Amino acid sequence: MEKQTITIYDVAREAGVSMATVSRVVNGNPNVKPATRKKVLEVIDKLDYRPNAVARGLASKKTTTVGVIIPDVTNMFFSSLARGIDDVATMYKYNIILANSDENSQKEVQVLNTLLAKQVDGLIYMGNDISDNIRQEFSRSKTPIVLAGSVDPDEQVGSVNIDYVAAVEAATTQLINAGSKQVALVTGPLNQPINGQYRLKGYKQALEKAGLAYDESFVFETETSYHAGLSLFNQLKKAGANAAVVGDDEVAVGVLDGALDAGVKVPADFQIITSNNTKLTEMARPQLTSIDQPLYDIGAVAMRLLTKMMNKEDIDEKTIRLGFDITTRKSTR
Incomplete structure (x- = not known):
């Protein structure tokens, strides 16, 4: 029946x-x-x-729904951001539709349009790569959009993040000061601004200040997965690196395990600093030193910024930078 x-x-x-x-x-x-x-x-x-939420939405022209585009729902970096987004959304009585984009630019456009078709009042985008196609869709849409934990070099879109240049510079400097002169940078694709324009710049600045020459054979682009890190360690060793700043915690655990499999002692022979300070850093042995960005707060502040945009409140600053620390554990000397 x-x-x-x-x-x-x-x-x-x-x-x-x-x-x-x-x-x-x-x-x-x-x-x-x-x-x-x-x-x-x-x-x-x-x-x-x-x-009926749909009928209410038609009557009020608002659906009190926010779309959240997440590149990889299994990555702890994104799930920590999502927690902060969700808590603030609940506080302001917004529902969330979470959509996984698989870090695929075609799927991202598709997912974005699906969410816009559902008449969401706002969007939070967590992808690291703002392709031209996505940017076009952003500017065509009248829906407010905020980036969480990502960067827009043109600062056209609202965003909440940390100073990635300063963070990578501080991490690289810490490794150099602890005696590693051959520091590698392990990061996602350099065509993503967060990597190619921000992390790389911080890395180069640290080398320059320490009087060390920049060598591009020490920069490694990789997927954000444990297996990518695991298979990368041999290349790091071959290049002559004795330390690495790694852009993702899962990759960093892979690099650590790759070192241990190769009989290389961490941190005595090889030091590692990772970037997101998710739970993985404390689960690994030795525990990983990490840039500590306030992931929950980034998500929460991004959602709060979006509520202001959706309610057409005055906004002082569309790009919000939160502070960071470096939490020192056992993977550095």
Whole structure:
């Protein structure tokens, strides 16, 4: 038997009140007599009435829904950001639709358009690569968009992140000061601004300040996976590196295990600093030294910035940079 859809009309008829009264009760409007409210709530309970979000959206021109595009739902970096986004969304009574883009630029455009078709009031984008296609879709859309934990070098789109240049410079300098003169940079594709324009710049600045020559054979582009890090260690060794700043924690654990498999002692013979300080850094042995970016806060602040945009509030600054630290553990000397 097909489940009948219970409408606001059915609730009003059963409770002997107007539809406006039911609407007030459902929306938490205080202008309802306590006895009436109680009666309406009892009927809602009995009929198992659920307000139709689509109909409400049509009436108010708002769906109170936010789309979140996440490149890889299994990566702890993104899931930590998502926690912060979700908590603030709940606080401001927004629902979230989470969409996985698999770090694939065609799929990203597709996912973006699917979310826009669902009439979301705003979007949070977590991808590291803002392709020209995605940028085109961003500028065509009237929907407010905020980047979380990613960068827009043109600063056209609102974003919340840390100073990736300063963070990588500090990490590289720490390795050099601890006696490693052959520091490698292990990062995602350099055509992504966060890597090619920010992390690489910080790395070069640290070398320059230490009076060391930049050697591009010490820069490694890799996928963000454990296996990519594991198979990379032999190349790092072949290049003559004795330390690495790694852009992703899963990759860093792979590099660490690759070193241990090769009988290389960490940190005595090879030092590692990773970038996201997710739970993985403490699960690894030895535990990993990491740039500590406040992932939960980045997500939370991004969602708060988006609520301001959606409500057309005044915004002082569209690019928000939060502070970072370096948490020293056992993978550095």
